Amino acid sequence: MPFPHVLLSAAVSLDGYLDDTGPERLLLSGPADFDRVDEVRASVDAILVGAGTIRADNPRLLVNSAERRAGRVAAGKPPYPLKVTVSGSGDLDPAAKFWHTGGDKVVYTTEDGARRLKASDLAADVVPLGPELDWRALLTHLHDVRGVRRLMVEGGGTVHTQLLRQGLADELQLVLAPLFVGAPDAPRLFGPGPYQGGRLRLLESRTIGDVVLMRYEPTAPGVGGTASAADRHWLALACELAALCPPSRTAFSVGAVVVAQDGTELARGYSREGGDPLAHAEEAALAKIAPGDPRLAGATVYSSLEPCAQRASRPRPCAQLILDAGVRRVVTAWREPDTFVAGADGSGVLARAGADVVVLPEYAAAAKAPNEHLAERG
Numbered sequence: 302m303p304f305p306h307v308l309l310s311a312a313v314s315l316d317g318y319l320d321d322t323g324p325e326r327l328l329l330s331g332p333a334d335f336d337r338v339d340e341v342r343a344s345v346d347a348i349l350v351g352a353g354t355i356r357a358d359n360p361r362l363l364v365n366s367a368e369r370r371a372g373r374v375a376a377g378k379p380p381y382p383l384k385v386t387v388s389g390s391g392d393l394d395p396a397a398k399f400w401h402t403g404g405d406k407v408v409y410t411t412e413d414g415a416r417r418l419k420a421s422d423l424a425a426d427v428v429p430l431g432p433e434l435d436w437r438a439l440l441t442h443l444h445d446v447r448g449v450r451r452l453m454v455e456g457g458g459t460v461h462t463q464l465l466r467q468g469l470a471d472e473l474q475l476v477l478a479p480l481f482v483g484a485p486d487a488p489r490l491f492g493p494g495p496y497q498g499g500r501l502r503l504l505e506s507r508t509i510g511d512v513v514l515m516r517y518e519p520t521a522p523g524v525g526g527t528a529s530a531a532d533r534h535w536l537a538l539a540c541e542l543a544a545l546c547p548p549s550r551t552a553f554s555v556g557a558v559v560v561a562q563d564g565t566e567l568a569r570g571y572s573r574e575g576g577d578p579l580a581h582a583e584e585a586a587l588a589k590i591a592p593g594d595p596r597l598a599g600a601t602v603y604s605s606l607e608p609c610a611q612r613a614s615r616p617r618p619c620a621q622l623i624l625d626a627g628v629r630r631v632v633t634a635w636r637e638p639d640t641f642v643a644g645a646d647g648s649g650v651l652a653r654a655g656a657d658v659v660v661l662p663e664y665a666a667a668a669k670a671p672n673e674h675l676a677e678r679g
């Protein structure tokens with residue numbers, strides 16, 4: 302069930318506000334940063350804002366540069382990205398600029414909201430998602446029905462907070478503007494409540510006029526059988542690690558990463574690491590963590606190939622090493638083919654012991670790539 306790449310975009314004051322309490326939209330970005338925002342808009346398939354932002358800002362959400370629109374058309378895309386909003390109430394003004402400018406429009410709403418919107422004659426596709434608005438259903442619909450691969454979310458705080466907390470944000474592009482708002486009732490970017498425990502990864506920081514852009518990637522694994530955006534990033538890293546393996550004609554090339562619940566990387570490894578011709582990726586990674594480390598119980602093991610279920614050359618297969626380490630969550634890209642062991646079922650070994658196993662087949666091609674030379678074996 303792939304989702305679009307979800308990019309959260311926002312500008313905040315030094316005291317963490319998205320806006321002031323006045324009737325006009327507060328300009329936190331400067332001209333150069335608004336031009337960067339325009340560039341990001343031109344690069345995406347869809348832009349989403351919450352109904353609160355439509356009511357407060359009356360935005361148009363266009364690609365303003367004619368050259369960028371021409372570039373989109375030359376690439377076979379519509380000149381403007383799809384415009385998306387979410388509303389539970391269905392209380393949306395049909396005269397708002399959102400509906401009368403730019404690309405196609407779609408509103409995701411609840412069954413109650415849809416009843417209200419049907420009567421209001423909006424120039425938009427209205428998609429009810431059930432009694433409540435479910436963000437995973439929304440992202441699946443955008444991906445599968447609307448063909449959206451990159452989604453830019455331009456706020457407001459209510460929307461950003463949910464996407465971040467639910468592990469659905471691939472990236473946060475945050476601009477810090479050198480001014481204070483100082484009004485306790487002004488909207489904040491992220492509201493109070495639970496967030497991932499550890500640190501996000503800083504991907505980039507850049508000065509743009511008098512503001513600073515920071516790009517972050519959330520790092521926290523998903524929970525149980527539900528995948529987070531960070532799960533996909535960690536699994537992509539495991540697939541990259543597989544490319545470091547010394548080549549072999551008699552064993553798979555596999556990469557593995559062990560990540561604590563708060564998003565801290567505990568260890569990584571790859572097959573035959575350190576010159577041991579028999580070493581498996583999960584084994585190499587787990588060997589770097591002190592046995593009994595309390596973080597293992599909440600950790601996730603990412604492995605490009607599912608952990609092995611039986612081994613001739615070692616007393617315990619990797620599925621058992623993972624269980625013995627206390628880990629109860631595994632994310633993998635590729636179920637083991639019968640190349641070396643017929644009917645290996647490491648996922649089954651893990652699941653029968655109560656572990657959650659998440660398979661993300663969209664990474665199977667990356668996991669298989671360093672193993673192409675083994676394909677003719679079966």
Ligand SMILES: NC(=O)C1=CN([C@@H]2O[C@H](COP(=O)(O)OP(=O)(O)OC[C@H]3O[C@@H](n4cnc5c(N)ncnc54)[C@H](OP(=O)(O)O)[C@@H]3O)[C@@H](O)[C@H]2O)C=CC1
Pocket residue numbers: 310311312313318319320326327329350351352353354355357358387388389390391392433434455456457458459460461463488
């Ligand atoms: N500085 C910046 O970069 C930006 C600043 N802003 C500022 O943010 C403020 C608006 O933020 P905010 O008030 O948080 O509004 P949002 O834009 O986040 O919209 C919130 C609304 O979206 C709908 N919604 C969101 N989640 C759900 C859900 N799970 N189920 C059903 N409906 C949902 C609801 O609409 P409904 O009420 O219809 O049910 C809700 O009231 C404005 O002041 C704006 O200027 C906005 C964007 C960027």
Ligand SMILES: Nc1c(N[C@@H]2O[C@H](COP(=O)(O)O)[C@@H](O)[C@H]2O)[nH]c(=O)[nH]c1=O
Pocket residue numbers: 310311312326327328329330338350354355358359360361362363455456
């Ligand atoms: N104020 C503010 C932002 N606000 C965002 O820009 C939207 C309006 O865009 P437009 O329709 O092009 O005028 C608005 O609804 C909100 O999503 N964005 C930023 O990068 N920096 C800023 O300082």
